[in-house]
Amino acid sequence: MKNSGFTLIELMITIAIIALLTSIIITSAGPSRSKSRDLKRISDMGQLQLALELYFDRCKHYPITLETGNSANVCTVSSGASVNVDTYISQIPTAPSPSTYTYITDSAHDDYVLYTTLENAVDAQKDSLSDSHKPSFASAIACYSATNLLSYCLGPK
Numbered sequence: 502m503k504n505s506g507f508t509l510i511e512l513m514i515t516i517a518i519i520a521l522l523t524s525i526i527i528t529s530a531g532p533s534r535s536k537s538r539d540l541k542r543i544s545d546m547g548q549l550q551l552a553l554e555l556y557f558d559r560c561k562h563y564p565i566t567l568e569t570g571n572s573a574n575v576c577t578v579s580s581g582a583s584v585n586v587d588t589y590i591s592q593i594p595t596a597p598s599p600s601t602y603t604y605i606t607d608s609a610h611d612d613y614v615l616y617t618t619l620e621n622a623v624d625a626q627k628d629s630l631s632d633s634h635k636p637s638f639a640s641a642i643a644c645y646s647a648t649n650l651l652s653y654c655l656g657p658k
Contacts, residue, residue, distance in 0.1 A: 535620040535621055536620075536621055536623070539620055539621055539623055540623075541597055542597065542602075542619060543653065545594035545596065546615050546653065546655050548590060548594065549590065549593070549594070549602065549615055550658070551589075552590035553586075553613060553615075553657075554657070555588075555589040556574075556588070556589055557657070559576070559588075560576035560578065562576070562609070562610040562611055563606050563610045563612070563613045563657075564585075565606065565610065566604070567593050567602075568586070569585070569587035569590070569591070569593060570585070570587060571586070574586050600618050601617065602615065602616070602617050603616040603617065605638065605641075605642065606638075607636065608638075612636050612656065613656060613657065614630065614635065614636060614638075614642065614644075614654050614655070614656050615654065615655045615656070616639075616642045616644070616652065617653050618652060619652075619653050620651070622650040622651065626650070626653055629645045629653045629654050630645065630654040630655065630656050632644050632645070633646075634656075635654065636656070642654065
């Protein structure tokens with residue numbers, strides 16, 4: 502009578518092959534996760550930029566802060582309606598860790614810079630502000646440059 506089944510060595514080899522393939526897949530998935538976080542940051546910044554432009558079209562100035570529900574951002578338009586940032590964006594997106602979204606406006610609120618830091622240099626950065634085109638009121642932040650490939654800044658369209 503012959504026993505059918507796997508030997509201990511066959512099982513160990515099979516487990517080793519599965520472990521090797523799993524480690525290869527996990528290693529190759531790491532960079533795609535950081536790229537997807539960068540794409541989320543770029544998409545969020547585009548949504549914020551759109552909300553700011555819509556606010557500007559109605560109020561003729563940019564909001565003081567990006568906080569939704571902040572009474573300092575309320576303006577009254579010609580029809581008598583009150584407009585706030587949350588009129589155009591219900592919730593300010595949260596940046597994937599460890600980044601944040603920084604919003605800086607000038608004292609007249611007619612110009613702004615949105616800023617975040619990316620994990621990878623990507624082609625989408627070609628649409629961002631560069632240090633040479635950045636407004637003087639935002640001198641404290643570093644935008645895209647040859648030496649700073651991971652900064653991403655947006656301004657008015």
